[in-house]
Amino acid sequence: MTLRQLRPKSRVWLTAVLALSVVTSALAAVSFGPRVMKRCQLWLENRRGFPLTFQTDRLDLGGVPLTKPARFKFQFTNASEEPVEIEDVLSPCACNHASVAPRRLQPGQAGTITGALKPSFGFQDEKFLVRLRGYKLTKPLEVSAQFSNGVFAAKTLINLGRVRQGEAFEHVMGLKVEPWSPAWPELVRTQQGVVQARLVKRSGDAVDLHMTIPGTATRARSGPVGDVIEVLGRGRSPEAPLLTLAVSGEVESSIAMTPTGAFFGLRQPGRADQSINITGKAPLRIVSLRHKDPRVHLRSERLSPENSVVRVEVQSPIPGIISDEAELVLDNGEVYRFPVVGRFVAKE
Numbered sequence: 001m002t003l004r005q006l007r008p009k010s011r012v013w014l015t016a017v018l019a020l021s022v023v024t025s026a027l028a029a030v031s032f033g034p035r036v037m038k039r040c041q042l043w044l045e046n047r048r049g050f051p052l053t054f055q056t057d058r059l060d061l062g063g064v065p066l067t068k069p070a071r072f073k074f075q076f077t078n079a080s081e082e083p084v085e086i087e088d089v090l091s092p093c094a095c096n097h098a099s100v101a102p103r104r105l106q107p108g109q110a111g112t113i114t115g116a117l118k119p120s121f122g123f124q125d126e127k128f129l130v131r132l133r134g135y136k137l138t139k140p141l142e143v144s145a146q147f148s149n150g151v152f153a154a155k156t157l158i159n160l161g162r163v164r165q166g167e168a169f170e171h172v173m174g175l176k177v178e179p180w181s182p183a184w185p186e187l188v189r190t191q192q193g194v195v196q197a198r199l200v201k202r203s204g205d206a207v208d209l210h211m212t213i214p215g216t217a218t219r220a221r222s223g224p225v226g227d228v229i230e231v232l233g234r235g236r237s238p239e240a241p242l243l244t245l246a247v248s249g250e251v252e253s254s255i256a257m258t259p260t261g262a263f264f265g266l267r268q269p270g271r272a273d274q275s276i277n278i279t280g281k282a283p284l285r286i287v288s289l290r291h292k293d294p295r296v297h298l299r300s301e302r303l304s305p306e307n308s309v310v311r312v313e314v315q316s317p318i319p320g321i322i323s324d325e326a327e328l329v330l331d332n333g334e335v336y337r338f339p340v341v342g343r344f345v346a347k348e
Helices: 008-048
Strands: 053-054 058-065 070-078 086-091 097-101 109-116 122-132 136-150 151-153 157-164 169-177 185-191 196-203 207-215 224-231 242-254 254-258 262-267 268-278 286-290 296-304 306-318 320-332 333-343
Touching: 008 136, 008 157, 053 136, 053 207, 058 070, 070 136, 086 109, 109 122, 136 151, 136 262, 151 242, 157 169, 157 207, 169 242, 207 224, 207 242, 242 262, 254 333, 262 268, 262 306, 268 333, 286 306, 306 320, 306 333
Parallel strands: 058 136, 157 242, 262 333
Antiparallel strands: 053 070, 070 109, 086 122, 097 109, 122 136, 151 169, 169 207, 185 224, 196 207, 224 242, 254 268, 268 306, 286 320, 296 306, 320 333
16 A cells, blocks of 8 residues: 555645654664764774883882972883874973873873972872874873882881780781982881880891880770880980881670760769769679779679679769769779760759
8 A cells, every 4th residue: 555545634644743753763872872972983993002112101219309209101112004283291280290291192102201299298199181183092000119318118008917915916027228319217106105015137238117005005995006116316405307107906795894984974963973884895893993083983784604783873062073984893904985975054
């Protein structure tokens, strides 16, 4: 059956449907055409690959004096069969810059990217991004450097692990001294006095740093423990350490306290009490409770071999602040400290 053999009304409907199909196809081509073209272009680029080949895409500059920038150079070649133009070399930090020469390369032509990292004490790891004109693909480059006064450690954040209360932390780490170091490391000091540290010369340009947190420092605490170690040079000002290290560890607790202290908040003058539940991983016995503030009263009650409760009572007949640190001593020698705080205010 042809279009003329149809009824007039059917011919109108069929013509309208065909016209709508043509319009819809045209709109789809206009809307999705650019997206399809971009995807095809990206697919072709992925098949061809990035046109520039680098000798290396990562540079480790090692130890660099803090007094000068860390300069780097990447060498590359246009491995494609077409001219390539480098549009930009991007850095996430404006303090670090990179330049490229030449920007437009013929097939087989070589070029260089040079730059510098701004001195900043410690380890730096910067990423640069090479962007080409007319290409969606980019090339990441990575540059790392360790800025220092001439003394280097494998790590500046040292985790000593976990020990039980009363046990000691011990750790030895090697330090490297560069020939250009302004001074030989001779002394160490700690900010909190928790860590005991000393230097032992090994051979040549190597020094061992011995770190110890004695058992006496872990016996009366639980949870995180740490300190900051500063390595000082011979004849240098104590305010200008050659190296700074952060040392941390964790003292395991054999009990769980719920809550972790007696917090009374705002109260009217008078009497207030609170209970702290003590749960042990093994049978425990509280042998003594100590505190300093005479307004605080403590007593313990054993509910089972592994469970006890500490009753905390405070009495303040007049407005004031209570801020005390109580000690709980177990039969195994472990000591736990917990806060007792509250504020008594007069009723308005």
